[in-house]
Amino acid sequence: MKKVIMGNHALSYGAMLSRSQVIAAYPITPQTQVVELLSEMCADGTLEAKFIKVESEHSAMAACLGASLAGARAFTATSAQGLALMHEMLHWASGGRMPVVLGNINRAMAPGWSIWSDQNDSLSERDTGWIQFYCSSNQEVLDSVIQAFKVSEKLMIPSMIILDAFSLSHTYEVVEIPEQEKVDGYLPPFKPPFRLTTEEPHAFGGLTSPDHYMELRYKLQKDMEKVPALVDETGREYEKIFGRRLSQVDDYRCDDAELILVTSGTAGYTARVAVDELREKGIKAGNLRIRLFRPFPFEKVRQIVSSAPKVAVLDRNISYGHHGIFYQEVKSALYGQTAKPTVFGFIAGLGGRDITKDHFKEIVEYALSKDKAEEEIVWIGVKK
Amino acid sequence: MTKEKKMVITIPREELMSPGHLACQGCGASLAMRLALKALGQKTAVCIPACCWAVIDGPFPYSSLDIPIYHCAFETAASSASGVKAGLEMVGETETTVLAWAGDGGTFDIGIQALSAAAERNEDIIYACYDNEAYMNTGIQRSSATPLGAWTTTTPVKHYKKERKKDIIGIMAAHEIPYIATASVAYPEDLVRKFKKAREIKGTRFIHIYAPCPVGWKSQPEDSIKLAKLAVQTGYFPLFEIEDGENWTLNFKVKERKPISEYLKLQGRFRHLKEEEIAIIQKEVDTKWEKTLKKCGL
Known part of the structure; x- marks a missing residue:
C-alpha cells in the first residue's frame, strides 16, 4: 500500500x-x-x-x-x-x-x-x-x-x-x-x-x-x-x-567521476540534481551518500572514492577545533592507501540553513580549480 | 494455670540473599534487602542504581542474590523499573514483582525526577529507598536526606549540615500513590509485613527504610540495631503506613519518647553538637512527631 x-x-x-x-x-x-x-x-x-x-x-x-x-x-x-x-x-x-x-x-x-x-x-x-x-x-x-x-x-x-x-x-x-x-x-x-x-x-x-x-x-x-x-x-x-535494497552506502554516477561529492542525509538528493546538471555541462561529477556512518563503511568508501582524483565532502556538522566530521572519517579511510584522491572538506547548512544545488556547484567549482585543499574547512554560505 | 504465650514466626525462612556479599559490618542496607526479599519471594526482579547495593551484591560474575538484578544508572531506578515491568508484561511474565532498590542519594536527589514521574503514572512497581542519610558508597558526602546537624565529608564539623532532611514521605504522599510505608531494620516483623502487603497491591508502592551505616555515621557496628530502635523510640523515624496518600496509620505507638540526645550520642557524626544545638534538633523532632500523630488521627 x-x-x-x-x-x-x-x-x-x-x-x-x-x-x-x-x-x-x-x-x-x-x-x-x-x-x-x-x-x-x-x-x-x-x-x-x-x-x-x-x-x-x-x-x-x-x-x-x-x-x-x-x-x-x-x-x-x-x-x-x-x-x-x-x-x-x-x-x-x-x-x-x-x-x-x-x-x-x-x-x-x-x-x-x-x-x-x-x-x-x-x-x-x-x-x-x-x-x-x-x-x-x-x-x-x-x-x-x-x-x-x-x-x-x-x-x-x-x-x-x-x-x-x-x-x-x-x-x-x-x-x-x-x-x-x-x-x-x-x-x-x-x-x-x-x-x-x-x-x-x-x-x-x-x-x-x-x-x-x-x-x-x-x-x-x-x-x-x-x-x-x-x-x-x-x-x-x-x-x-x-524490492528495495538497503546498503551501507549509496553511490550515484561515481564510476567515471572526476569528482565525487560525499554527502549524508537529504543533502544527498540535492547533490544528485547538481551532479546531473554538471554532467550535462560535461563535468564528470558523482555522489556517494553515506548511509551507515557507525561503524564506518571503510571498505565501501575506499572502493568507490579511490577511482576518482578528487573528493569533496559536505558536512552539515563540525567538530570544533577539528573539521567536518564526515571529512575526518573519509580522510582516515584513505590514509595509507595506494590510491589517494585529493580530499576537500566543506561545511554548510548549520542550524538549518538551506543546502541548495547551487552550493554543490560552488563546491565542485572550488574543488576542480585547486590542486590541493588549501584549507581544511571551506565554509559554504557563511556571512563572514 | 498461666496462659502460655506462643511466639509466631512471621519471617519466612527462605533466604534469597547469600553470605559472601560485600557489605560492611553492621550494614543496615544489607539486612534490609535480606528481609525485603524474604517477604517478596523469588518471583521478584530488582533494579539497583548506583548506591552501596551496586557493590554489596558482588562484582561480575558473582551475585549474592538469587533473583534477577538489573544494575541501572544512578538516576534511573524508577524509570528502569517502569521499563522492566512493561517489558516483562509484554513477554507474558505478568506475575513478577518489580522492585526498584535505591539509596537516599538515588531517591531524594538524582533519582527524584524519575521517581515522581513513575509515581504520577502509578507504575506497578515497588520502590524501596534504604536511607543511610548520605552518599555512603562514594565516601560519606551529604545528600538531601542527611539530617540537620550531621557531619559528612562535604559538611565538615565547622560547617555541619544546617538544613533539614528533605521530607520524602510528604513528597510521595502528595502523589497519592496506593501505598507508602516507613520501615526499620530493627523491626523486622513490621518490615516483612509491609513488603508482603505491598506485594499484593497494584500501582506504585514506596517503602522508606531506615538503614544505619556505621562507617558513615561513625557508630559501632554492634550498635546498628540499637540505633535503629532508638530512631523509632525517640520519634525521629516513626513507623507508619499511608494508604492512597491520605490514610495514615502509626504502627508503633511510642508512649514516652526517649530524648534525641540518646540517639545522637552514639554517633560520631553528631559529636560536635553543643547542648543548644541538640535542643534545636529535639524541637525539630517534637514538631515532626506531633505532625505525624495528627496525620495518623492521634
Whole structure:
C-alpha cells in the first residue's frame, strides 16, 4: 500500500511494522509526530505495545533499556537536546548490549535555540557504541527501522535512525508501506540469549573489575565490525522481499567521476540534481551518500572514492577545533592507501540553513580549480 | 494455670540473599534487602542504581542474590523499573514483582525526577529507598536526606549540615500513590509485613527504610540495631503506613519518647553538637512527631 506520509510518520510506521512492544518517549520538536502517531496506534490497538509516557528523554531511554533487558522490543525517538540528555543511557544501551532502536531527528544544538537541522546532535554520539544510519527519503526511514531491528538484535547492538529536521521529518513523500505479514517474515520476534527473568536469575551490568571490563569492550568492537557485512546481507534479503535494497552506502554516477561529492542525509538528493546538471555541462561529477556512518563503511568508501582524483565532502556538522566530521572519517579511510584522491572538506547548512544545488556547484567549482585543499574547512554560505 | 504465650514466626525462612556479599559490618542496607526479599519471594526482579547495593551484591560474575538484578544508572531506578515491568508484561511474565532498590542519594536527589514521574503514572512497581542519610558508597558526602546537624565529608564539623532532611514521605504522599510505608531494620516483623502487603497491591508502592551505616555515621557496628530502635523510640523515624496518600496509620505507638540526645550520642557524626544545638534538633523532632500523630488521627 502506498501512502503519502511525513518522515516522522515513516518512523512510526517502521516501529509499528516491527511490532515494537514497549515505546517510551518524551516530546521534542521536531520529533513529536513520531510519538503522537505511535500513541494513537497503541491506543486503538493497531500496535500491541505499552507506551510509557516518561518525563524526560533520559527516562525514555532508561525505560526502553529496562524493557529490552526484560526481552521486549523497544523503540523511542528524540532530537538534539533530548539525545544529549540521553547520552549516559546511550552508553548504557551499547555497553549492556540492549538492541533498542531510536529515531533521531537531526536538529541543531542550543544555544541559541534552534529547531532546524544539522548533524551535531547525532554525531556527538558517534562514540557511544550505536549503529548509525543516515536517511535521505521517507521510504528509507521506514525501511531502515525494520532493517535496524534485525541487525541490532542479531548482534545485540542498538541502532539510531537519523533524518534531517523538516527537510525530511516534516516533508511528505510517497512511501510504500510493507505488508505486516511480509515484515513478520523478515523480522522474527526478539529472542535475546539472556534476559532479566526470574526463570533464570542473572545480575546484569554489575561491578566489573579490570580483569573483565576490557574483554566486554573488545567483544562489542568485534561485533561492531560485523555490522557492515550484516547490513549488506540483510539489505539484500530486504530487496528480495520488498524490492528495495538497503546498503551501507549509496553511490550515484561515481564510476567515471572526476569528482565525487560525499554527502549524508537529504543533502544527498540535492547533490544528485547538481551532479546531473554538471554532467550535462560535461563535468564528470558523482555522489556517494553515506548511509551507515557507525561503524564506518571503510571498505565501501575506499572502493568507490579511490577511482576518482578528487573528493569533496559536505558536512552539515563540525567538530570544533577539528573539521567536518564526515571529512575526518573519509580522510582516515584513505590514509595509507595506494590510491589517494585529493580530499576537500566543506561545511554548510548549520542550524538549518538551506543546502541548495547551487552550493554543490560552488563546491565542485572550488574543488576542480585547486590542486590541493588549501584549507581544511571551506565554509559554504557563511556571512563572514 | 498461666496462659502460655506462643511466639509466631512471621519471617519466612527462605533466604534469597547469600553470605559472601560485600557489605560492611553492621550494614543496615544489607539486612534490609535480606528481609525485603524474604517477604517478596523469588518471583521478584530488582533494579539497583548506583548506591552501596551496586557493590554489596558482588562484582561480575558473582551475585549474592538469587533473583534477577538489573544494575541501572544512578538516576534511573524508577524509570528502569517502569521499563522492566512493561517489558516483562509484554513477554507474558505478568506475575513478577518489580522492585526498584535505591539509596537516599538515588531517591531524594538524582533519582527524584524519575521517581515522581513513575509515581504520577502509578507504575506497578515497588520502590524501596534504604536511607543511610548520605552518599555512603562514594565516601560519606551529604545528600538531601542527611539530617540537620550531621557531619559528612562535604559538611565538615565547622560547617555541619544546617538544613533539614528533605521530607520524602510528604513528597510521595502528595502523589497519592496506593501505598507508602516507613520501615526499620530493627523491626523486622513490621518490615516483612509491609513488603508482603505491598506485594499484593497494584500501582506504585514506596517503602522508606531506615538503614544505619556505621562507617558513615561513625557508630559501632554492634550498635546498628540499637540505633535503629532508638530512631523509632525517640520519634525521629516513626513507623507508619499511608494508604492512597491520605490514610495514615502509626504502627508503633511510642508512649514516652526517649530524648534525641540518646540517639545522637552514639554517633560520631553528631559529636560536635553543643547542648543548644541538640535542643534545636529535639524541637525539630517534637514538631515532626506531633505532625505525624495528627496525620495518623492521634
